[in-house]
Amino acid sequence: MRLKTFTAPTMSAAMALVKEHMGADAIIVSTQDIPGSGVRLTAAIDSEPEFDIGIGTGVDDGLGAPSLDELIEEAEAALIRHSVPERLRLRLCDAMGRERNPGNVQQLLASALDEIFEFTPLPEKSSPRAIAFVGTPGSGKTLCVAKAAARAVMKKRRVAVLTSDTKRAGGVEQLRAFTKILKIPLGIIKSPDDLRNQFEAVRGSDLVFVDTANCNPYLQTELATLGEFLQSVPSEPILVCPAGVDAEETGDIANAFAECGTTRMLITRLDVASRLGGALYGADTGNLSLCNVSMTAQVADGLTAISPVALAKLLIPARHSHKKTSFAEVMK
16 A cells, blocks of 8 residues: 655645545545645555566566656656756655556656655645745745735735845835735834834734845855844745756755755746756755745746646656646646
8 A cells, every 4th residue: 555645735735636646546544734834635545566567677568658667767867857966866766766656757756756855835824924935136035925925815815024125126116016916014124123023013914924135145144144033033934946056056055044944945937947956956955845836927826836746747748748848837
């Protein structure tokens, strides 16, 4: 019997992941409410009888289906195209090699991604903590705050937005324009005491989003300042990381922000990036779970929760397709 755990904002979304990843025959073993994040389901399915599937022999099943080693070879080629560093690539291939019922190449890779990474979407209903978006200059924090707020408003949640991004030219004005359209309050914070006072003032909101100032992860003074802000109120920092970036650099950045208490990564620029290896390596190096992605520059399109299956489909587009598959197309 195979067991897998799925986390999603709602029960229906979790059930959809179970059906997509394990099929209609899966049985729900347990359910658990996760405050501020949604629900967690553990599902089980009877495995096919174990047998030697000819790893490394190229044995065919008589119906033209590829062997496990051929599927792994195809998956590894896709990981190389996405510039996934060797250390992470080998771990994923090792996980795929242990799969006894691989299905197709996307399902095989999805199973390995599910083993290596945690997938924990941002809360949609409410959270007792402020959701603080952190990251380097140009990563897309302000747009993510606007998208998260817009999504929550459309779901009829009470929302408040705070920003400490007061030094960047136009930072406050950009966010003020978004919050004005959404008709939600915007608080300007310049110190940990400001954050503490303003958070208390809007604590009755279902969700409080914080746009933090740009932080250079290689300057300990800036990391210390960010940490002081984050520790002044109950908060969860979310690292905003663009796709299409250098893997080793992203690993260093993820480690630095993890020291400030960051536990999740949100990937941006999926509409324009062709390689996801850097972001995945950063999440793995910093021990960060993958939560959501930003796939367009349009605020109304919001943030999309990511799953192992959707990520695998993005990494390995449909066969015979010579075009880059967008995340929007994957999620249809």
